[in-house]
Amino acid sequence: MSETTEDQNVRVAAICDQLITLEGPLLPILHEVQEEFGYIPDGALQTIAKKLNLSRAEVHGVASFYHDFREEKAGKHVIKICRAEACQAMGADALGDQIRRHLKVDWSQTTADRKITLEPVFCLGLCACAPAAMIDGKVVGRVSADRILQKVGS
């Protein structure tokens, strides 16, 4: 059951109305839209633009600038592996290679069965328990490839 674009626009407009009084409301709105839909639907850009008196291009420019905002839904599970220096010092590169080989995807891709999205992240602030990852929003430290894959049932 896919909802119509019109239904979607109503929901986006409601989010805008709720947050528009904030100073600098665009980022909070985009976060909320992504929370609601799992990504930023193309149609949402126009609705947000109208509400904030911006051009669609301006909203697109902002949404596409930040790594967090997705243009399409992620897989059922999202694995974020830290690729920054402290984790590199504890074998994060090899860990990333292992996971990519096993899942047959590269960074920022989703497996063909739409089950798992693999993303790089540059620092989770878990540098004293490296290598670190975030799986479906939950942090794990001193992690191995086996443990990551076990957590997503792959």
Place this chain on the structure above:
Amino acid sequence: MSIKVYVPLDSGSVALGADDVASAIAAKASKAGSDVKIVRNGSFGMYWLEPMVEVETPRGRVAYGPVSTDDIDALFEADFLTGGPHKLYLGRTQEIPFLKSQSRLTFQRCGIVDPVSLDDYRANDGLTGLESALKMTDAEIVKAVTDSGLRGRGGAGFPTGIKWNTVREAPADQKYIVCNADEGDSGTFADRMIMEGEPFVLIEGMIIAGLATGATKGYVYTRSEYPTAIDVMNEAIKVARAAGVLGDNVLGSGKAFDMEVRMGAGAYVCGEETSLLNSMEGKRGVVRAKPPLPALEGFLGRPTVVNNVISLCSVPVILEKGAEYYRDYGMGRSRGTIPIQIAGNVKHGGLYEVGFGLTLGEIVEQIGGGTATGRPVKAVQVGGPLGAYFPKELFDTPFDYEEFAKRDGLIGHAGVVVFDDTVDMMKQARFAMEFCAIESCGKCTPCRIGSIRGTEVVDKLERGEQPELQTELLRDLCETMKFGSLCALGGFTPYPVLSALTHFPDDFKPRALDIAAE
């Protein structure tokens, strides 16, 4: 009376299983009929001992760690609820040498208190700094902060008092305090730890900054990678508002200050203050040219203090105990304490707050205990992805803004990342360029194009294409980025690259030739 058991809610501790440990203790206690109250506290920052569980006993709080769910049965059998002996027993928490040898001023309550209990915070001398600030004029507060010698802990090391004074003197109907909590540097986690473990000290520091400058509204801009810090901060703000610490009438003084948390969206460059302001305004996180300074034209074009979390969290103790008390710690022009974060391939990783002046060798070898893998240390990167790599030969460098600058390095946000002898420094240099390319905001050419060219030059070096020419080219490119970039991202990326090239020349020999020679 129930027995208090402390299990940290700190992300580092949770990443190592603290949530499961807490539920296992609760389940076992209820089965055994023990009256246990579990408090989710912040971490003391000893991550090799996390999850570290503490129990309140008549002889004080005693610790056990690192605890896994497999240990719970044995701990109950050993009667750990009364502090009984067990192989994970660490003694009284405050007597653990790593903690005892520190000078905890900024982090004095982190780990000790329930993060969202204002009563706990007050019981441990919280809000006394704010209370004394309320009795002072704005100029007196600024003077105290200036006299303390406090410099920006985000990395630039700019005197906090001078920045505050600029905002104080700027005329405007609305001014802002913006806390830069966009802690993206690898190897740093002090901001996260204190927001999760002692959020009221940040709130208190921001209110004091507001009183000193005439700002009535504050924002904490933090990372989406820090969900727990966001939750704890939001909860603490709610509690502070309900208790009249925040709001129209701060502690009954008639002065107003309120604040909220804003979440970034995964852009490293937003840790740069002008990008951060653009991001908060709902724009692309692109760097602004300075001047105008944010102190005069900041958030929404109004006078704005942009301070790092640790700078703001150091303010309450200065107001509580006086500028001199704080200034007495440290060395040279680096006054006070610095929370050093020891990370990467290190045995005793964690947060160590101490006066400036320890040598890098003392930090890595003695406090950090050497590498986790047991192999020799080869390089240490200080100050995040834009910081220089130091070889062992420079381990006598004291932790001080100027001393690090003298050796072509920077202390940045005081993250220290240790690498053992398996690290390939050419790869690290390439990564520095690659990271800059990924995170560049695109505003200035040296950063946007230079970083891409940088990765290409390192690739050519690796393949052995005219190595001498490439080395020269890489140095030249670094000069251009250093002096031609608008902000620290492009401007400091040369630090890791050049330090790797200078201190580890053997790693930059062509790989193809190596294989041929074997």
